[in-house]
Amino acid sequence: MQKYTGKLAVLYQGEGDLSRFQELAERLAVPLYKTISNEISECFFLSWRDDCLKLLDKELLKKGGLVVDIEPRNGEQRSWPAPKQGPLAQALGRKIKTVVDATAGWGQDGLHIFRMGYEVLCIERSPVMVELLQDGLNRLALQDWILKLNLQVPRLINGNAIEILRALEVQPDCIYLDPMFPPKLKKTALAKKSMVVLRDLLGDDHDKDELFNVALNAAGRRVIVKSPDYAEPLGGRPNESYQGKLLRYDVYFKD
Ligand SMILES: C[S@@+](CC[C@H](N)C(=O)[O-])C[C@H]1O[C@@H](n2cnc3c(N)ncnc32)[C@H](O)[C@@H]1O
Structure with missing residues (x-):
């Protein structure tokens, strides 16, 4: 279990069922606070507000x-499946049906892939991100459009993708990777707050080379790596590369 001692706490401010907060604090082995005082050393807090689990600094x-966020992105069509448009859809290509998002994080890429009609399995190793993402997936499962279309929301597995991918029983068509790369500058003004907080809480993913090698072995058809545009391709020269805003999707074929 990742250690959050001195970094993270659960915060209960009188909204909702206290036992839910206590169980969360126990699962993550972190303190539960009812108020924030100056003596508190933790700088990150988890709390349910408006029925959503939130990460606060x-x-x-x-x-x-x-x-x-379980809502479609700006400009994304609100129909299911959403049209397969843009660089991520191009990177996925035409023959892919099943995708493992092996670095799920905030779930934004995995959910985008799901909304385009792919079957998605998410893997995330950080227990705190798993709590946040599972909360989002639970909310998604209750959305009208999901219920009306009788869709299964993506399943989430908590663990290290390096081990989980090695043990997969059914080979996915595609494995999608978006590990954390060191930032170009210490704190870029352009980085999204959610990603800055994630980096502060979890640090960089130093085993991404091993993850790439395992993913290439485990995928049926292709591996996609999302990289900042300044970073070297993770797996050497890709077979295809699609440019997004300040990022690239590098595609590695299996055959
Ligand atoms: C940059 S974030 C991913 C953001 C995500 N694509 C999104 O759209 O929100 C990277 C995430 O991958 C997770 N991660 C990195 N290496 C992993 C591994 N080997 N197994 C499981 N999760 C991993 C980190 O814990 C982190 O939450």
Whole structure:
């Protein structure tokens, strides 16, 4: 279990069922606070607000907090399946049906892939991100459009994808990787708050080379790596590469 000692706590401010907060604090082995005082060393907090599990830092305490967003992105068509458009859809190609999002994080890429009609399995090793993402997936499962279309929302497995991919019984067509790369500058003004907080909480993913090699072995047809545009391709020269805004999708074929 990842250690959050001195970094993360659960915060209960009188909203909702206290036992839910206590269980969360126990699962993550972190303290539960009812107020924030100056003596508290933790700088990240998990709390349910408006029925969403939110991640807060001291700056966000009075603002909203960060949640797994289950709404379609700006400009994405609100139909299911959404049209397969844009560089991520191009990277996925035409023959793919099943995708493992092996670095699920906030679930934004995995959910985008799901909304385009692919079957998605998410893997995430950080227990705190798993709590946030599972909360988002639970909310998604209750959305009208999901219920009307009788869709199964993506399944989430908590663990290291390096081990889980090695043990997969059914080979997915595609494995999607978006590990954390060191930032180009210390704190870029352009980086999204959710990603800055994720990096502060979890640090960089130093085993991404091993993850890539395992993914290439485990995928049926292709591996896609999302990289910042300044980073070297993770698996050497890709077979195809699609440019997004400040990022690339590098595609590695299996055959
Ligand atoms: C940059 S974030 C991914 C963001 C995600 N694509 C999104 O759209 O929200 C990277 C995430 O991958 C997870 N991760 C990195 N290496 C992993 C591994 N070997 N197994 C499981 N999760 C991993 C990290 O814990 C982190 O939450």
